[in-house]
Amino acid sequence: MITLDVKDIRKKFGSHEVLKGVSFRIEGPELVGLIGPNGAGKTTLTNVLDGAIKPDGGTIRLNGTRIDPLHPYEIARAGLGRTFQVTRAFRRMTVLENLYVPAMAMDASVNRKAMEEKANEILAFLTIDHLRNEYGRALSGGQQKLLELGRLLMLDPDVYILDEPFAGVHPSLMATIYKWIERVNGEGKAIILISHQMESIFTLCRRLLVLNFGDLIADGPPALVKNDPAVIDAYLGVEEDMSGTGLLTREATHA
Numbered sequence: 001m002i003t004l005d006v007k008d009i010r011k012k013f014g015s016h017e018v019l020k021g022v023s024f025r026i027e028g029p030e031l032v033g034l035i036g037p038n039g040a041g042k043t044t045l046t047n048v049l050d051g052a053i054k055p056d057g058g059t060i061r062l063n064g065t066r067i068d069p070l071h072p073y074e075i076a077r078a079g080l081g082r083t084f085q086v087t088r089a090f091r092r093m094t095v096l097e098n099l100y101v102p103a104m105a106m107d108a109s110v111n112r113k114a115m116e117e118k119a120n121e122i123l124a125f126l127t128i129d130h131l132r133n134e135y136g137r138a139l140s141g142g143q144q145k146l147l148e149l150g151r152l153l154m155l156d157p158d159v160y161i162l163d164e165p166f167a168g169v170h171p172s173l174m175a176t177i178y179k180w181i182e183r184v185n186g187e188g189k190a191i192i193l194i195s196h197q198m199e200s201i202f203t204l205c206r207r208l209l210v211l212n213f214g215d216l217i218a219d220g221p222p223a224l225v226k227n228d229p230a231v232i233d234a235y236l237g238v239e240e241d242m243s244g245t246g247l248l249t250r251e252a253t254h255a
């Protein structure tokens, strides 16, 4: 079974303590939302998980093996992959070539025919197969998000971390991304979804982790988390789009 065990992760930038001992455990094909106001530490935690930033303390185990001392490419090989808030599609490569890069980086002796078949199947699923020979730079922001999801699918890690996959995406592509997430999760993979779009988080996730000023202030089912006084306090005065979530403001709870 897939396990991700995060224990007491700490990170300071100068004297600024950005992660203050974050611990959580994911077991099996969970779909977990990681939320929190701007500056809460979500991206820093993601960068620590994928090895881009080394923590000052704490441990991370993936499927029982410690990954926090590893390089990012070793962590990707071990089975943890991510997308980025700002997409990193290769602009001077075609869409197909963009998909080949992660597959070949992970396994230089990968069967080319199988790789091409997989890439074409992924592009069809993401509804961008007609763009297979276009350069990355020719794609819209939303199409680049889809391409990045496709690249991650080529890597096919055990744990997928998706950083703001809906940001800047046209509503018509949202359904495709929802389907993508449900498919990956249905195939038994664990997903950590970071988004400020609360409606998507509350629709998709069965568990929420809430970060605030580097502390994990809540961890549980959305129905419980949304009524947690610490969470309501953290979001007080924050301009998130809470429509459709039922996440209460303090005024609403006191009304």
Ligand SMILES: Nc1ncnc2c1ncn2[C@@H]1O[C@H](COP(=O)(O)OP(=O)(O)OP(=O)(O)O)[C@@H](O)[C@H]1O
Binding pocket: 013, 016, 018, 036, 037, 038, 039, 040, 041, 042, 043, 044, 045
């Ligand atoms: N490289 C860095 N050097 C110094 N401070 C940093 C660095 N990276 C992040 N920070 C600070 O760490 C805090 C957490 O930032 P982080 O980007 O992790 O938050 P976030 O929850 O992802 O925010 P957002 O929702 O706005 O993306 C912020 O106060 C930020 O200014």
